[in-house]
Amino acid sequence: FLEESARLSGDLPLTLAALGAGTISWQHVRILCDETDGLDPAAAAAFEAHFLDPNVPGYARGCPAGELTPARFRAKARYWRERHHPVSIAKRHAKSVKDRRLEYVSDRDGMAWFSAYLPADQAAGIWNRTTAAARAMQGPTETRTLTQLRVDAFATWLLSPVPGVGGAAEDPPAEKVPADAVPA
Template identity: 30%
Template structure:
């Protein structure tokens, strides 16, 4: 009777490892062929003939492997860079521990690094991460590595790319076109979040459009119809940034919590200064992750603070007014930006009394702000190194 052996996860891992080894072997043979051809053509006396034959090396390899010249050039350049700069990474590839996709991403990272010590640090750390994480996780890790190890140069590259921001329109068939925008990541993320939120809220019962169609229609309306953008749409976006970066002591990046994008921290400082966004700054203990402080930077109160103030006061804070707080505006007693967005400096005012206060006709409320408490100094060891910040993009 024939017997069968059940497939195990170890068998699957072996298959993947063999495949990686095969990739490494194939690329190694491509390099060997290229090097042999370079040596052979070096003996050709005619410089024109030598140039022509060398230009055909990638084409010849591509014909033998079924790949394009661009694919061959990519593999050869990756092999040259990784073998020279990070030989341990190449050895891991040859041994089947990492595949070509991971090696290609590592090669692209090496190309961005300009300091030998940074490349050495990458080699010492990347193999362990690459062998235990997915390709997508490795891609994010490599981007963060560049931003943290050579933050000054990464910020320069970001500023250069920012200068190239643009919008392009490509007209296609069937009366449709593509609208493409090359924007700073935090702006694109705010647009994306705003589209997603509004496309899923305030939908009429007879609206049979898909979410994607509503998003497209909204974007078109925002660009064409000025009345479509008269009111702000909240979009919650969270980023993390180092305390030293936030203080301006060192260059660095603010990174989205999902790791998909990061921008120089100074770009977000510009957003804060514009007054069009709202930030939460949460100071977190680096050891226990306990929240040490929650500060608000911006004009508009977040939902949590707004709800707390509604519950606290119940009604409009103008003398004798009984309008329920949920129907009131949240007013800064000391106007923003001089006055902070805090519970002590904010309270509900109905629209009428809010307008009177704005025109200088209402000078006090039933709950005047308390004097600030004496500061409490808390020493933390080790010192906190990260802030978690969230802003609501209007």
């Protein structure tokens, strides 16, 4: 909140004015902060003007930013940013690949979040594979939801012994793992 507020008051004057006038919501502000992150000041100003200043050439016609749902506004903002970013997508992707990482965050009730920041093609492949395994596990007697089945398949794969490391010849198929057998 403090970081977004500092950016808003220092780097995004049109956004601050629109928020003050009530033409955009705090969610829209957060999207503008997210999508201008990493842009040089001139590119950020052009981005901001495109969505918030009706007097600039190339203003976003149709529906004003504040009248779009935040999800729709994020899609439009991201599309415009990708098309007008001063650095090519190939260069930005190469830099981002170097920033890949895993994160672990403890949560309440004995739970935790496990996140991976990785290339989109890999993330989509993991999502599709866990979804396919979860769907294969569904059946008339299965009580877990598709979401729960995805997590169980994912955890099983990651916690199963790895050939050469844990000694197993191969991972068990996810569809053969009952709900109470997911490794702790």
